[in-house]
Amino acid sequence: MGIDIAHYHGWNGKLHSPWWGSLSIVRVAMLQVFRRKSYWVVIGLGVLIFILYWSLIYIMTQFEMGARTQTDVFRIFGFSPVPTEDMDNGYVIFMQRESIAVMILLAFSGSLLVGTDFRMGSLTFYLSRRIDRVQYIVGKLLAVSTVVAMMTVLPALVLYVEYGLFTSSTAYWRQNWKLPIAVLSYGAVLCAVLSIWLVTLAAYLQRMAPIAITWSSLFVMCGQLSTFLRESSDNRDWDLLDPWRCMRLVGKLCFGTWQHPGEETRALWALLLLATTCALALAALVRRVRAVEVVT
Amino acid sequence: MKLARAWFTLLMLSFQRLLWSASTLMVLVPLVACALFLVYERYDLGSHDQGTFEETFDDFSTDFMIVVFTLFVIPVCALAYATTSIGGDREDRTLLFLLVRPIPRWLILLAKLMATLPLVLGIVVASFFVFCRLAGPVGREAFVLYLPPVFYMTLAYVCLFHLFAVTFRHSTIVALIYALFMEYFLGNMPGIVKRIAVSFYGRSMMYDLGARHGLSAPDPTWFVPVSAQTAVEALACLSIGGVLLALWIFSVREYRDLT
Amino acid sequence: MWLTFEHVTKFYGPVIGVNDITCRIGPGITGLLGANGAGKSTLMKLASGQLRPNGGEVRIGDHRAWSAAAKASIGFSPDINTFYEEMTGREFVTSMARLSGYPLREARERAELALAEVGMVDRGDRRIGGCSHGMRQRIKLAQSLVHDPPILLLDEPMTGIDPGGRRDLSRLLVALAERGKTILVSSHLLVEVEQLTDSMLMIARGRIVASGTLAEVRGLIDDQPFAVRIVARPVRRLAAQLAELPEVLSLDLQDDVLTVRTLMPARFYAALGELALADEFEVERFETLDVGADAVFNYLQQDVG
Numbered sequence: 130m131g132i133d134i135a136h137y138h139g140w141n142g143k144l145h146s147p148w149w150g151s152l153s154i155v156r157v158a159m160l161q162v163f164r165r166k167s168y169w170v171v172i173g174l175g176v177l178i179f180i181l182y183w184s185l186i187y188i189m190t191q192f193e194m195g196a197r198t199q200t201d202v203f204r205i206f207g208f209s210p211v212p213t214e215d216m217d218n219g220y221v222i223f224m225q226r227e228s229i230a231v232m233i234l235l236a237f238s239g240s241l242l243v244g245t246d247f248r249m250g251s252l253t254f255y256l257s258r259r260i261d262r263v264q265y266i267v268g269k270l271l272a273v274s275t276v277v278a279m280m281t282v283l284p285a286l287v288l289y290v291e292y293g294l295f296t297s298s299t300a301y302w303r304q305n306w307k308l309p310i311a312v313l314s315y316g317a318v319l320c321a322v323l324s325i326w327l328v329t330l331a332a333y334l335q336r337m338a339p340i341a342i343t344w345s346s347l348f349v350m351c352g353q354l355s356t357f358l359r360e361s362s363d364n365r366d367w368d369l370l371d372p373w374r375c376m377r378l379v380g381k382l383c384f385g386t387w388q389h390p391g392e393e394t395r396a397l398w399a400l401l402l403l404a405t406t407c408a409l410a411l412a413a414l415v416r417r418v419r420a421v422e423v424v425t
Numbered sequence: 426m427k428l429a430r431a432w433f434t435l436l437m438l439s440f441q442r443l444l445w446s447a448s449t450l451m452v453l454v455p456l457v458a459c460a461l462f463l464v465y466e467r468y469d470l471g472s473h474d475q476g477t478f479e480e481t482f483d484d485f486s487t488d489f490m491i492v493v494f495t496l497f498v499i500p501v502c503a504l505a506y507a508t509t510s511i512g513g514d515r516e517d518r519t520l521l522f523l524l525v526r527p528i529p530r531w532l533i534l535l536a537k538l539m540a541t542l543p544l545v546l547g548i549v550v551a552s553f554f555v556f557c558r559l560a561g562p563v564g565r566e567a568f569v570l571y572l573p574p575v576f577y578m579t580l581a582y583v584c585l586f587h588l589f590a591v592t593f594r595h596s597t598i599v600a601l602i603y604a605l606f607m608e609y610f611l612g613n614m615p616g617i618v619k620r621i622a623v624s625f626y627g628r629s630m631m632y633d634l635g636a637r638h639g640l641s642a643p644d645p646t647w648f649v650p651v652s653a654q655t656a657v658e659a660l661a662c663l664s665i666g667g668v669l670l671a672l673w674i675f676s677v678r679e680y681r682d683l684t
Numbered sequence: 685m686w687l688t689f690e691h692v693t694k695f696y697g698p699v700i701g702v703n704d705i706t707c708r709i710g711p712g713i714t715g716l717l718g719a720n721g722a723g724k725s726t727l728m729k730l731a732s733g734q735l736r737p738n739g740g741e742v743r744i745g746d747h748r749a750w751s752a753a754a755k756a757s758i759g760f761s762p763d764i765n766t767f768y769e770e771m772t773g774r775e776f777v778t779s780m781a782r783l784s785g786y787p788l789r790e791a792r793e794r795a796e797l798a799l800a801e802v803g804m805v806d807r808g809d810r811r812i813g814g815c816s817h818g819m820r821q822r823i824k825l826a827q828s829l830v831h832d833p834p835i836l837l838l839d840e841p842m843t844g845i846d847p848g849g850r851r852d853l854s855r856l857l858v859a860l861a862e863r864g865k866t867i868l869v870s871s872h873l874l875v876e877v878e879q880l881t882d883s884m885l886m887i888a889r890g891r892i893v894a895s896g897t898l899a900e901v902r903g904l905i906d907d908q909p910f911a912v913r914i915v916a917r918p919v920r921r922l923a924a925q926l927a928e929l930p931e932v933l934s935l936d937l938q939d940d941v942l943t944v945r946t947l948m949p950a951r952f953y954a955a956l957g958e959l960a961l962a963d964e965f966e967v968e969r970f971e972t973l974d975v976g977a978d979a980v981f982n983y984l985q986q987d988v989g
Contacts, residue, residue, distance in 0.1 A: 167595045174606060229606055237598045336516070337597040338509045339447040342501055346455040349605060350497050354462045357488050362469065427785030434782040442768070518766045522827065525732050526783040527756035679735050 150260035154268025155275060158242045162276060171237065172280070175230035179284045182208060182223050186288060190295035210292050211305060220285040220312045221377060224319070228373050231280045232348045235323060236341040238276055239331030243269055248335045252418070262418040266411075269328045274320035282316030315380030322376055322403050329410040332417045348372055365389060366398075375399040431528050432536050439510060439540035446513070448505040455498060456552045463489065463559040479639040481563045486631060486640050490571060494556070495627050496612070499549055499578050500604035506545050507586035508596045510537040511675075515594075530676040538587050538668065542580070549579045566638070573653075574630035577660040581623045584667040591675045615647055623663065626656035685757055685834040685866055686710050687731055691740035694726055701726035703890040704740070709868055713861045715877030716870040718887035724870040725763060727887065728839045731868065732760040744835060756784070759828035763839040765820055767812045773823040774799065774808035777830050784831035791830075798826040801856055803849070817844035825853070829860075836860065836867045842876045854880055909933050909945040911973035912952070916942065917966045925963065929955050943973070 162168050185206055189199055203209055207226070208219040246252040255265050289309050293302040327344070334340045355371035358364075368374040378396040443449075466489075476484075511534065514520035523533050553575050557564030582604075589603070590596040611622040619625045629650035632642050642648040651659070687709040694701040702723045718724045729735040730742045733749040744754035767776055777798055781791035799808045802822040807815075812823065821844050828836060838857075842850050857880060861867055871877050877884065884901060886894040894901040916922050919940050926932050926944060931952040936943040946952040949972075960967050 165595075167593075167598055171598070171602065174602070229609075233598065233601050233605065236601060237595065334447060334451070336447060336509075336513075337595070338505055338512070339451040341597050341601050342448065342451040342505050343454060345497075345501060345601065345605060346451075346458065350455050350458060350493065353493055353497065354458065357492075358462070358465070361466065361484075361488075430787060431783050431785040434779070438779060438783075445770075517769075518764050519768055521734065521762055521764065522767075522780065523783065524734060525755055525758065525760045525762075526780070527752050527785065528783065529752040 144259070147260045147264050148267075150258060151264045151268035151271060154255070154265065155272045158269070158272030159275060161241060162238065165241070168234065168237065171230055171234045175227050175234070175280045175284075178223075178226050178230065179288075182206070182226075182288055183291060186210070186292050187295065190292065210301070212308075218308055218311050220289055220308060221315050221380065223288060224281040224285050224312070224315060225373055225377065227281050227284070228348065231277060231319075231323070232344060234276060234280060235273065235327050236344040237337065238273060239327045239340045239344070240335065240337035242272055243328050243331035244335035244337070244340065247332060247417075262415065266328070266414060266418060270324040273324035273327050277320045277323050278316060281319055282312060285312045285316070311380065311383070314383030315377060318376045318379045318383070318403070322372070322407060325407045325410050325414070329414040329417070332414055365391065366395060368395060369399055369402060375403055379403055428528065428532075431526060432532050435523065435526075435528065435533065435536040436540050439537050440544060442513070443506050443510055443540060443544055446509065448509055452502055452505045452548060455501060456548075459489075459493060459498060459552070459556060460559060462493075463556055463564075467559060467561055478563065482566065482635070482638045483640055485560055485563045485567060486571075486635050487643075489556070489560070490567060490631060491628055494553065494575075495578065495631070496608065496624055498552070499575065499627075500582050500600075500608065500623075502549050502552075503545050503579060503582035503586055504597065504600045504604055506541045507583045508590050508600050510541045511587065511590045512596050515590075531672040534587070534591065534672055534675040538583070538671075541587070542583055545583050546576065546579055549575060567635075570634045570638075571631055573657070574627045574634070577630070577657055577664075578623060578627040580664045581626075581660045581667070584664040584671070585623065588667045588671040588674075591671050591678065617649075619648075620651075620659075623660065626651065626659045629653070630656040685745045686743075687835055687866055687868065688743040689727075689730070689740065690743070692730060692737045692742055693739035694730060694735060695738050700890050702730070702887075705887075705890075705892055706740075707885060707892060707895060709866060709885075711861070711864050711866050712883060713857055713867045713869060713881035715881050715884045716868055716887065717872070717874055717877055717884055718870075719872055722872075722887045723890040724872070724887055725839060726890070728760075728762075728837055728868070728870055731837050732758060732762075756831075757833055758835045758837055759831065759833035761824045761828040761836075761838045761841055763843075765817070765824075767820065767823065769813035770811065772809050772811055773804055773815065773819070773826070776812060776823060777808075777826045780827040781830040786831070794830050794832070795826070798830040801829060802826045803852055818846055818849055821845050822849070822853075834865055836865055838867065838869045840871055841869060842871065842873070850876070909947055910949040910952075912944045912946065912949075913969070913971050913973055914942045914944065914956075914967065915940065915969035916960075917968070921963070922959070922965050925959055926956070931955060 185202070185208060189202065189210075194202075203219070207222050209217065209222070210219050212218050246255065252265070256262060260268075286309055289312065293299065326347075330343060331340055334343065352371040352373060355367050355369075355374065358367040358370065368378070376399075378392065378399040381392070382396045382400060511520070514523065524530070528536075550572070553572070554568060557568035560567065585603075586596070586600045589599050593599045608622050608624050612619050612624045612628070628642075628648075630653045632640060632650045633653035633656070642650050650656075689705045689707050692705045693703055705727065716724050716727065726735065730737055731744070731749055733742075733751070733754060736750050742749040744757050747754035747757070749758075768779070771779065774795060777795040778788075778791050781794045781798075782788065786794060795808075796805065799805045802825050804819065804822045804826060807819060810819070812820065815823065821841065825838070825841055828838070836857075841857075842853065845853060857867055857869070861881075869877060869880060878898065882897045884895065884898060885892055886901065914922070919937065919942055923935055923937050923942050926942075927935055929952070931946050931948045933945040933947055935945075944952070956970075959965060
């Protein structure tokens with residue numbers, strides 16, 4: 130069939146900016162995530178934790194119990210609807226409780242959303258379009274950030290709304306309007322740091338097993354070691370060894386209350402640490418994507 | 426004779442591919458972190474009053490052996506190799522080249538298991554030895570006492586993760602969920618639910634064997650350990666049962682279900 | 685050695701892969717033809733023991749294809765393109781020989797022979813990860829030949845190989861067939877198989893729709909007209925006489941080349957011969973136009989569709 134008979138013709142309209150390509154990458158990534166049953170199992174684990182907190186808030190707001198009992202129950206679950214001297218923002222704590230599910234989900238996502246692009250050569254297809262490697266990287270970072278936000282920020286905000294809805298007035302929301310901002314700032318730090326680290330790690334390691342080992346070492350083992358070192362030496366600076374605590378400290382820098390002496394200084398150190406590692410990771414990522422030769 | 430030669434070749438090929446894989450490099454990350462932690466603990470606390478031998482032994486057993494080594498290092502080392510021994514071939518689709526050779530399917534999986542087991546046991550036991558040396562006199566005592574639980578737990582995890590590898594397509598993630606989520610939650614549940622967790626038996630053995638140095642379960646009414654003998658039997662049964670089930674599944678599954 | 689399919693049916697969930705296939709494939713080259721999704725790969729996978737039939741039986745000689753004993757008699761070159769990428773071609777083929785049970789020394793010798801047969805001796809030390817598509821195809825073929833199996837199952841073996849390489853490969857397969865090997869070659873490019881062999885199995889929608897030589901297969905299609913091109917002198921008079929024949933469906937005369945369509949080729953050939961002798965027509969060239977595999981295949985596809 131002649132090409133003219135096939136009615137091929139050039140596009141006469143105005144093409145979108147290549148930055149729209151990043152959004153397409155996010156959309157494709159989300160489709161990849163939700164198509165896999167294994168993902169739903171991990172998401173289910175996260176949902177279990179959410180349901181636990183959702184039920185806790187429901188019970189605490191709907192059943193009559195003394196203030197002391199209420200505090201004790203909240204303390205058991207490490208949740209505090211209003212930060213007190215020794216209790217942190219409960220919604221931020223909830224986000225941290227989701228960390229294992231987030232970690233497993235991201236270990237999986239790293240291999241699926243980024244590793245396969247390098248291993249199976251799909252990167253060539255992306256870069257042979259109008260998008261540059263910057264748009265590709267931004268797209269992948271946004272995709273991972275969406276997964277993180279879906280598991281942490283979104284349910285945390287739902288819990289905040291739930292607490293307000295189950296009380297008899299809007300007073301809770303008015304008096305605690307800073308809480309969702311703290312959730313959002315912590316969420317922003319989580320999304321930024323986790324996405325940069327994961328995409329870089331996955332671009333280099335590519336396969337699921339090495340990514341899972343490194344990722345779990347970073348988030349589980351470092352956390353455990355940090356706790357032991359902090360308790361044995363009675364020095365809170367060891368919190369900086371735990372990436373989750375580092376991110377929480379930086380989140381507090383944005384909009385948080387300081388509970389321990391020297392926490393603000395530690396938060397600045399955490400910021401420096403995270404910013405440095407993210408900058409190094411980004412440089413390594415740009416180098417890695419650049420290293421792929423696209424034959425046109 | 427031909428079959429034995431082919432099987433041994435497969436075993437050696439699998440061993441070499443696992444040894445020189447990215448997993449080896451990545452497993453070194455937590456191991457080095459643990460070593461640094463122990464060095465710091467020993468020399469930093471050495472400058473303070475360390476307490477009696479029993480107290481230090483208790484700290485080492487509870488903080489390091491149980492929480493870090495048993496609940497993290499052993500499962501992660503087992504996961505790194507056990508899920509990739511057959512999973513790597515599945516992921517790369519090279520399993521096909523093995524399945525069209527004149528080796529019965531169950532022997533293919535057995536070769537993979539036999540290649541993985543010495544590697545994981547070697548890494549776990551060697552790192553355990555180094556960690557115990559770094560911990561000083563307490564560590565030397567712990568090495569002798571805790572070698573059996575470490576051995577049996579490693580064996581159980583390797584066999585269990587091989588079962589995952591032939592059953593699930595994304596076995597690494599399933600193993601990770603099991604090791605970090607299920608083991609943690611099941612191992613910390615009240616009642617006898619925790620008896621389905623591998624780590625429960627390992628911890629039980631440690632509490633039993635470490636009792637001579639005053640080690641005991643944190644809350645005996647909540648964590649009701651079984652005897653070391655029962656724990657060995659449970660872990661051995663789990664390992665053998667897991668392997669037999671994995672061999673059966675692998676021998677009946679079609680290649681398309683494995684990829 | 686014979687490869688036998690007896691009433692073989694394979695389902696993929698609710699989808700049928702192959703449907704009640706019965707055939708015996710013996711020494712020589714047999715082409716397995718079919719469009720994408722026709723069931724060629726399923727048939728290959730059943731023959732190589734990757735899949736088990738839901739119904740019927742696949743046998744390699746006296747053994748079921750699924751059994752390990754049957755695997756000793758087959759060499760399989762799959763359509764996938766992945767290997768142990770960190771190995772060299774030589775290491776890979778040697779490893780495959782050793783996995784077939786040969787001691788190291790013999791495995792090396794066999795690997796050299798196999799690499800020589802596929803023309804990879806001089807490039808055997810290159811890492812597979814850095815090999816071109818054609819070189820990977822050759823390595824794949826070498827690993828299937830290395831243990832000298834009586835049955836070769838080659839899934840799309842020509843894909844990615846340059847024309848010179850195809851010619852070499854065709855020669856190799858013909859030579860192997862002459863040594864008494866049973867070779868089943870699958871392809872959706874009909875011209876590939878047509879050049880290799882005259883014996884075909886045509887598969888469409890999971891069923892074997894035709895088997896035999898191309899001419900036999902063509903003969904099965906009685907509702908499709910044969911096109912015959914004739915260059916003869918005097919062409920116009922010949923055209924006039926042919927138009928009288930009841931066997932002729934249509935005539936087309938262009939630039940002294942006559943194209944005749946007929947539904948009864950045997951009777952037409954006889955009548956043409958008689959005319960040529962009786963009226964002394966000078967027939968310079970005579971060729972059937974659409975007996976090629978493509979035409980046959982298209983007819984059969986339409987028939988099944």
